[in-house]
Amino acid sequence: MPVPSAASIDYPARVSLARAATPLQPLDRLSGLVGGPRIWVKRDDLTGFGLSGNKVRKLEFCIGDALAQGCDTLITCGGVQSNHCRATAVAARQLGLDVHLVLRQDSPAVADGNLFIDRLLGADITLLQRGEWAARLDATCAALAADCARRGRKAYTMPVGASDEVGLWGYIAAAGELAEDFAGHGIAPGHIVCATGSGGTQGGLSLGVLLHGIDARVWGVNVCDDEDYFNRKIREDVGRWQRRYGGALGPDDVAVATIDGYVGPGYARATPAVFDVIALVARTEGLLLDPIYTGKAFFGMLEEIKSGRRFAGADDIVFVHTGGFFAAYSQREQFFA
Numbered sequence: 184m185p186v187p188s189a190a191s192i193d194y195p196a197r198v199s200l201a202r203a204a205t206p207l208q209p210l211d212r213l214s215g216l217v218g219g220p221r222i223w224v225k226r227d228d229l230t231g232f233g234l235s236g237n238k239v240r241k242l243e244f245c246i247g248d249a250l251a252q253g254c255d256t257l258i259t260c261g262g263v264q265s266n267h268c269r270a271t272a273v274a275a276r277q278l279g280l281d282v283h284l285v286l287r288q289d290s291p292a293v294a295d296g297n298l299f300i301d302r303l304l305g306a307d308i309t310l311l312q313r314g315e316w317a318a319r320l321d322a323t324c325a326a327l328a329a330d331c332a333r334r335g336r337k338a339y340t341m342p343v344g345a346s347d348e349v350g351l352w353g354y355i356a357a358a359g360e361l362a363e364d365f366a367g368h369g370i371a372p373g374h375i376v377c378a379t380g381s382g383g384t385q386g387g388l389s390l391g392v393l394l395h396g397i398d399a400r401v402w403g404v405n406v407c408d409d410e411d412y413f414n415r416k417i418r419e420d421v422g423r424w425q426r427r428y429g430g431a432l433g434p435d436d437v438a439v440a441t442i443d444g445y446v447g448p449g450y451a452r453a454t455p456a457v458f459d460v461i462a463l464v465a466r467t468e469g470l471l472l473d474p475i476y477t478g479k480a481f482f483g484m485l486e487e488i489k490s491g492r493r494f495a496g497a498d499d500i501v502f503v504h505t506g507g508f509f510a511a512y513s514q515r516e517q518f519f520a
Contacts, residue, residue, distance in 0.1 A: 192355070192359075192394055193428075194244075194352060194356065195244060195247065195248065195349070195352060195428065196244070196247035196248055196250070196251040197243050197244050197247040197352075198243055198246050198247045198250060198278070199243065200231065200239050200242055200243045200246070200274060200277075201230040201231055201239040201240055201243060202229065202230055202231040203230060203240075203357075203360060204360045204363065204364070205225060205226045205227050205229050205230060205360070206225075206226045206229070207223055207224070207225050207226070207361070207364035207365075207367075207368065207501070208223065208224050208226060209221060209222070209223050210222045210223065210224055210464075210467075210468050210470070212467050212468060213463075213464060213467045213468050216467065217485055217488060217489065218488075218489075219488040219489070219494065219497070219500075220374075220488065220494055220497040220498055220499055220500040221498065221499050221500070222484075222500055222502060223368075223370070223372065223499060223500070223501045223502070224470065224501070224502050224503075224504050225357075225360075225361065225364070225501055225502070225503045225504060226504055227240070227357070227503055227504055227505055227506060228471070228477075228504045228505070228506035228507075229506075230506065236266060236270075236504070236505045236506015236507050237353070237354070237377075237383075237384045237503070237505035237506060238266055238267045238270035238271070238344070238345065238506070239270060239274075239353075240353030240354060240356065240357055241267075241344070241345040241346070241349075241350035241352075241353035241354070241383055241384075241387075242270060242271060242274050242345060242353075243352075243353060244349050244350060244352040244353055245339075245341050245345045245347075245349050245350055246274060246278065246280075246339075248339070248349050249280075249339035250278075252337070252339065253337055254280075254337045254338060254339035255280055255281060255336055255337055256280060256281040256282070256283065256331050256336050256337065256338040256339070257271055257274075257275050257280055257281070257282045257283070257338070257339055257341065258282075258283045258284075258285070258324055258327050258328060258331075258338050258339070258340045258341070259271050259282075259284060259285070259340070259341040259342070259343075259345070260284070260285040260286070260287075260320060260324060260341075260342070260343055261284075261286065261287070261343050261344065262286065262287050262289070262450070262451060263286045263287060263288050263289065263297075263298055263310070264296050264297045264298060264451060264475065265284075265286065265297060265343075266297060266475075266476070266506065266507040267343070267344045267345060267381075268284045268286060268297065268301060268306075269297040269300050269301055271284070271341070271345075272284065272300070272301050272304045272306040273300075273304060275304075275306070276304050276305075281307070281331075281336065282304075282306045282307065283306070283307040283308075283309070283327050283338075284301060284306050284307070284308050284309070285308075285309045285311060285320065285323050285324060285327070286298070286301075286308060286309070286310050286311070287311055287312075287313055287316045288310040288311065288312055288313070289313050289451070309323060309327070311323065324340050325340075327340075328340055342381070343381045344380060344381030344382075344383050345383060346381035346382050346383030346384075346386070346416075346420065347383070347420060347423065348420055348421075348423035348424035348426075348427050348428070350383040350387070351383060351386050351387040351390060351420060351421070351424050352387065353383070353384075353387055354383070354384050354386070354387025354388045354390075354391055355387050355390050355391040355394060356391070357387065357388070357391065357503075358387070358388055358390075358391025358392050358394065358395045358397060359391065359395050361375070361391075361392075361395075361397060361501070362395045362396065362397050365397070370498075370499045371398065371399075371499070372399055372497070372498075372499040372500055372501045373398070373399050373400065373497050373498075373499075373500075374399060374400055374402060374493070374494055374497055374500045374501070375388060375392070375399050375400070375401045375402065375500075375501045375503060376401075376402045376403075376404065376442075376480065376484045376500065376501065376502050376503065377401070377402075377403055377404070377480060377502070377503040377505060378403070378404055378406055378476040378477050378479065378480035378505055379403030379404065379405050379406065379413055379441065379480075380405075380406045380407055380450075380475075380476055381416075382403070382413050382416045382417045382420060383420070384403075384503065384505055385401060385403030385413065385417060385439070385441070386416075386417040386420050386421060386437075386439075388401040388503070389401045389417065389421075389437045389438065389439055389440075390421060390424070390430075390432060390437055393432055393436065393437065394432070399501075400438060400440055401438075401440065402440050402441070402442050402484075402493070403417075403439075403440070403441050403442070403480075404441075404442045404445055404479065404480035404483040404484065405441055405442070405443055405445070405446060406445075406446060406450065406475060406476050406479045406480065407446060407449070407450035408446075409443055409446075410441040410442075410443035413439070413441045414439045414441055417437070417439045418434040418437070418439060419434075421433060421434045421437050422434045442483055442484075442487060442493070444483070445479050445480070445482060445483035445486070446479070447479065450475070451474075451475045453474040453475070453478060453479055453517070455517075456482060457474055457478045457479055457482045458474060458478070458517050460472075460478060460481060460482040460485060461473070461474065461478040461481075464481060470504070472504075473507045474517065475507065476505060476507050477504055477505055477506070477507060480502070481502060484500070484502060488500070
């Protein structure tokens with residue numbers, strides 16, 4: 184199937200939120216320590232909203248869709264330390280919208296990290312225990328939307344991470360920035376790596392490299408679930424994207440590549456080795472990673488470089504820093520254990 188040119192991409196409704204284009208920077212000191220390809224970082228931790236990272240790019244299109252439908256309330260969901268939920272609350276307040284967050288509570292909810300900011304912003308919050316999350320999430324969000332309607336409001340409901348066919352546009356657009364970055368630096372990286380927790384960033388990039396003519400493979404390092412889940416989830420999202428927007432590309436055209444094996448003890452839980460890598464990167468390059476997403480993914484990338492399993496022979500490799508440092512505060516005791 185012919186690949187459309189970047190100039191022919193017809194983007195849907197969008198609200199301007201991100202401070203883009205974000206920088207692409209080499210990590211030369213760290214690359215020298217590790218050996219292997221030169222590591223570059225796409226600084227999407229700098230998109231705005233106080234380190235909100237990749238969430239801002241997806242929210243530009245999801246909230247653009249909400250406003251186009253006349254919605255005045257945003258409903259979304261995630262873990263109690265969800266970066267996406269916190270970013271949604273910030274965006275809502277900046278745009279004068281109401282916001283309701285449905286958060287999964289794995290333990291007693293201490294108002295720290297992202298939850299502290301959610302409460303500071305005055306977001307309405309519903310807490311569900313881990314054991315009731317799967318059974319009650321959809322009904323809870325539907326009930327909140329129905330309550331909005333009874334009060335004369337109109338709600339727009341986003342899934343975890345804004346990872347659906349609308350959210351994919353955020354990283355389709357970001358891939359266009361990467362194409363310009365590569366041309367500006369005179370590099371042609373064969374590998375782009377990101378953390379994947381709900382699949383939207385990995386899916387958008389996987390579509391975006393095709394749409395923007397970038398000869399690189401996108402790798403998602405999963406921080407929860409497993410490789411099979413993300414390979415299936417991303418293809419389903421791409422299928423919905425193709426059906427809704429009439430895209431020339433579909434699930435069979437997109438190469439979904441997930442690097443499994445670095446989830447550790449589970450979602451939002453990291454091994455001591457991940458905390459060590461976070462400290463190493465901070466002290467070597469002044470770059471802040473978090474133990475839930477970017478720290479795990481960066482650790483996984485370094486392990487793959489050292490082992491030679493995936494990136495042998497590469498000259499340059501790009502890590503997309505998807506942000507999210509606030510959640511680290513809720514685990515700060517792990518850094519100095």
